[in-house]
Amino acid sequence: MYMVIILGTRPEIIKMSPVIRECEKRGLDYFILHTGQHYSYEMDRVFFEELELPQPKYNLDVGSGTHAEQTGRIMIGVEKVLMKEKPDVVLVQGDTNTVLAGALAAAKLHIRVGHVEAGLRSYDRRMPEEVNRVLADHVSDYLFAPTEKARQNLLREGIDEDKIFVTGNTIVDAVYQNLEIAERKVNVLRELGLKPKEYFLVTAHRQENVDVRERLKGILRGLKLIREEFSVPVVFPVHPRTRKRVEEFGLDMSGIEVIDPLGFLEFLQLEANARLVLTDSGGVQEETCILGVPCVTLRDNTERPETLEVGSNVLVGTKPERILEGVRTMLNKENSWKNPFGDGRAGERVVGTIV
Ligand code: UD1
Numbered sequence: 001m002y003m004v005i006i007l008g009t010r011p012e013i014i015k016m017s018p019v020i021r022e023c024e025k026r027g028l029d030y031f032i033l034h035t036g037q038h039y040s041y042e043m044d045r046v047f048f049e050e051l052e053l054p055q056p057k058y059n060l061d062v063g064s065g066t067h068a069e070q071t072g073r074i075m076i077g078v079e080k081v082l083m084k085e086k087p088d089v090v091l092v093q094g095d096t097n098t099v100l101a102g103a104l105a106a107a108k109l110h111i112r113v114g115h116v117e118a119g120l121r122s123y124d125r126r127m128p129e130e131v132n133r134v135l136a137d138h139v140s141d142y143l144f145a146p147t148e149k150a151r152q153n154l155l156r157e158g159i160d161e162d163k164i165f166v167t168g169n170t171i172v173d174a175v176y177q178n179l180e181i182a183e184r185k186v187n188v189l190r191e192l193g194l195k196p197k198e199y200f201l202v203t204a205h206r207q208e209n210v211d212v213r214e215r216l217k218g219i220l221r222g223l224k225l226i227r228e229e230f231s232v233p234v235v236f237p238v239h240p241r242t243r244k245r246v247e248e249f250g251l252d253m254s255g256i257e258v259i260d261p262l263g264f265l266e267f268l269q270l271e272a273n274a275r276l277v278l279t280d281s282g283g284v285q286e287e288t289c290i291l292g293v294p295c296v297t298l299r300d301n302t303e304r305p306e307t308l309e310v311g312s313n314v315l316v317g318t319k320p321e322r323i324l325e326g327v328r329t330m331l332n333k334e335n336s337w338k339n340p341f342g343d344g345r346a347g348e349r350v351v352g353t354i355v
């Protein structure tokens with residue numbers, strides 16, 4: 001059994017890390033193919049270093065571009081590698097252009113595809129990620145659904161139940177494996193002059209939010225409102241897409257603690273100690289739920305409905321007053337929900353199913 005793990009962006013490196021660790025532990029014949037969709041040090045290399053992951057055997061260096069350009073370049077590069085290496089199985093994770101292109105290139109070569117984090121649906125086709133998820137699921141041979149809900153989504157689309165495996169989400173493994181390491185290795189609160197539970201943490205990078213001036217402006221205004229009402233620092237490690245748009249739209253980020261994107265250990269520690277997190281990230285909605293930290297999601301829908309059900313998360317969109325209201329609501333609630341994303345052994349189940 002010869003396997004390829006394809007990845008290309010920050011969340012894929014983090015969420016594949018438990019699968020990679022499991023492959024290493026079992027001494028499997030596999031390699032990592034990096035598409036180069038993310039390439040800045042703080043979006044890419046930092047995670048290989050902190051999580052002590054093996055070097056990719058190939059990096060396609062595709063970089064940024066329009067959706068078709070990026071997806072096309074990845075397909076062309078992946079196809080060449082797969083034709084040379086002839087693996088039995090390709091693994092992809094999540095919903096990025098790397099995932100769609102990797103899955104499609106492999107399926108056309110009749111190589112089995114395993115999709116980690118299959119079956120998530122926002123039912124919002126304006127999101128590029130929704131298109132990627134649906135298509136990747138439908139060309140996959142192993143669908144690793146993180147939850148029962150995700151499995152049900154797949155069954156409703158007519159996917160054969162024999163292909164679906166409920167494994168839990170590998171982000172639980174990643175959080176459990178790294179939280180303690182973070183405690184030992186980093187002290188980001190001291191570095192940033194923050195006190196536990198006395199700051200809010202923010203991330204925002206979704207195309208449908210930050211590429212639309214009014215929505216990005218609404219988010220920034222909302223952050224200022226909460227800063228005024230609660231008088232605690234609002235810390236915002238800014239994704240490169242967002243930084244570019246803030247400059248392009250000439251928006252004002254004063255009053256917000258703007259910092260560069262952080263490594264996973266640092267970010268996990270900041271998340272675990274935050275009073276509340278505001279985000280439009282998928283992974284951050286899950287991590288806050290796992291860590292017992294309340295979350296306010298700057299979107300109108302979510303493909304992580306489990307977080308709404310257990311009460312760790314609320315959807316507020318991007319209007320300033322609604323953001324403020326959502327923060328008030330979440331701060332008045334008990335943080336005593338149960339993590340719905342699994343037991344931290346998802347990586348083991350994914351690899352165990354394939355070998
Ligand atoms: C991509 C994924 C998104 C995921 C996110 C994780 C798609 C369609 N989108 O969005 O699902 O949530 O990654 O962070 O696959 N840039 C840099 N350095 C980098 C990478 C990007 O400066 O290392 C800048 C470039 O200006 C680029 C922009 O960010 O144009 C957007 O990058 P891109 O990979 O197209 O999409 P993301 O917004 O990162």
Ligand code: UDP
Pocket residue numbers: 010011014203205237260261262263264265267268280281282283284287
């Ligand atoms: N993350 C990080 N540093 C940061 C912001 C986020 O390490 O400055 C991590 C976070 O812990 C989570 C992942 O990046 O595991 C989420 O990635 P992102 O929000 O870019 O993508 P999404 O999950 O929305 O696809």
